[in-house]
Each structure stands twice: as C-alpha cells, then as structure tokens.
Amino acid sequence: MLRACVHCGFCNAVCPTYRLLGDELDGPRGRIYLIKQTLETGAADAAGLSHLDRCLTCRSCETACPSGVEYGRLLDIGRELMAKPGIRPRRQRWLRRGLVAALAYPRRVAWLIGAARRLKPWLPGFLRAKLPDRQAAETWPAPRHQRRVLIPQGCLQPALAPRIDAATARVLDSLGISAVSLPAGCCGALPHHLDAQSEALAMARAAVDRCWPALQAGAEAVVSTASGCGVTLKDYGRLLADDPDYAAKAAAVAAKTRDIAELLSGEDLSRLAIRTCRVAVHSPCTLQHGQGLPGIVECLLKGLGFELATVADADLCCGSAGSYSLLQPAIAERLRDAKLTTLQAGAADVIVTANIGCWLHLRERATLPVRHWIELLDPGAPG
Structure with a gap:
C-alpha cells in the first residue's frame, strides 16, 4: 500500500486540512511519510500522532489519487501503530474512552440527551448549540409488502433524529417495500476511529447477528440512512475477514448493504407525491468518497423535479467527521463555516445531507433549515 503512492501531490489539492493549514504533514502525502517512517524505524512521537489525528478521514484523497492508494487503510494502520499509551497523552486517551462509552451505546445516548435537554438552559452556549430540538417519535408503517428491507437503528440517530428513519419507512412503504427496524446498536464506526478496535469489532459482530436472521428469512437489503x-457496514467483510465464525456472514451483510439513495435509484419514484423546492445538497464524505457514490442524491432529487443550487467545492468535508468536531473543534468550525458559505450562497430553501453527523454539525450555524434529504420525499412530512 505504501509503494502505491508516487508522491504526486494530487491528494494535497483536495485535502481539507492541507488547504486550511498549509503544512505538508497535515496532508495525505506527509502523513504517508510519517506512517512509513514509523513502520521502518519503530519510532513514533506525539507530534507525529497529532498530524494523523488532524486527518478527517474524509478520503477525498482516494478519489483524487491516480495510483489507487488505499489511504484510509494506511491511516488506520498508522494510528494503531502510533496511538500507544506512551505516545498518546493520558488526557486524550480518557477523552476518547469517554466518547466511546457515552456515544456508542444507544441507551446511554438516549439518557444523556434526555438529561441535557432538561438542563439545556444551564448548559454552556457551545453545548446548547449542539443539542437539536426534540423530535417526537413517529410511527412506522406496519410491514405489509412482500418486499422487505432492514433499517439498522444506530447509536445517535434514534435519540437525536428519529424522524429520518420514520420518513424512510414511509417512503419505502409508498413504493411497495416494507422497512423492518432492527434493534439499536452502534455499527462500530465510532470506536473504530477512537483507538478502540476490539470494541469496534465486537459491535460489528453484534450488528451482523442482528441482520443475519432477517436476511436468511428473505430481506433483500440492509438499508443505511x-x-x-453505511461505509462501515460495507467494510465488514474486510474488518472481520480473519474471524472464522463471522467472515462469511460479515461479507454477506456487507454485500447486501445499500445506502437509501442507492436503493431508491433503482426504483420507480413516479408514485411519490412530492412538493419540490430549491435545494442545496451537502454530500457527506462517507457517501461520495467512502462509498464511491458521488452525485447520487443530487441526481435523484433533480430527477424528481427539485431545483439544485450550485455548491462550490462540493467535494470538501464539512468538518463533522464523526467525533472529529469534538476532538478538533477549531478546525471543524472553520471547515463548517466555509461549507455553509457555499451551501447558503445559492438562495436555496433548504440544505440537505445524508449523514446524521453532518446534519448535527451544519445545523449549529446554518441560517437555512438543515434536513436529511429523504425527508423531502416523505409523504407524511409536515408542511
């Protein structure tokens, strides 16, 4: 993987942190040098680790790379090599462990968010801004169609934005597809990026166990909203390839996973009763670079009659990147503000995205409403 890099620098041109900070070591090429040095010498230090930590894992560099460098995998290897107790400061280790313990378990998330909402008037301003208004739990249509898909309930979305999956279920129901809700549980993405690899793999196995019986019973896909x-679910085959008990099942779950836009792209959407508007689309990095589905939401919405506002630098990250906005707030805020400038420049009625983290991050400072794009197709959506 290291030898595939020819050091051309195309990656730096699309790297958000390199463009923002101008430091070679805060671009993909420089980080690859750091990983290579660590592999060759066995030496690592906190300064080198900080450059890896500043990476958003947006994988925009992979899209731009003419040599097919698997930068995301290299970064995982580098972080695992360098994020040792003697290198990562104790305070950072405890913060990361705390984020996993608090945010990767749905019941804890629901309790913490409920408590935060009750205490909202007394919270610091930056925490109040991060807390969205409570969404009422909405009823899903009862399963009534022969075609069935599975919707995994993640860790954050059920507590923060339950309307997204309910809207998805209603859209699918109107197309003759029943959406079956799976029990809530983290897919493993959060701990995977917070130095908790064993915990991430345990969560991946649990997610496979939740999906497997329904897939065996005839469900046609695992649908990610x-x-x-979605990008993590699609990587289960690789992540669990060395587990003899889960390798085959994990690969099957990964092969059956579809983003909701991916699924709807193959359906006849003429039956949907939609009220169109002018939309600014933020395509999450995990959709366009991680899953390799650039422009898929834009194409769907345009085909349904929505007017799309032009968004400059649409390939760049908004700064959310999972827990990144909590760990690197200064960089995340600068990236978000730049992204909002481009999203709000086209006189749109609404900003839409396809990821809960981007939704949370953008809505903090947006002057326009921010929604998941599937809500625009929802026949039961409020006016």
Missing part, C-alpha cells in the same frame, strides 16, 4: 454507518 446514515452514510457514515
């Missing part, structure tokens, strides 16, 4: 979860 959060592109960050």
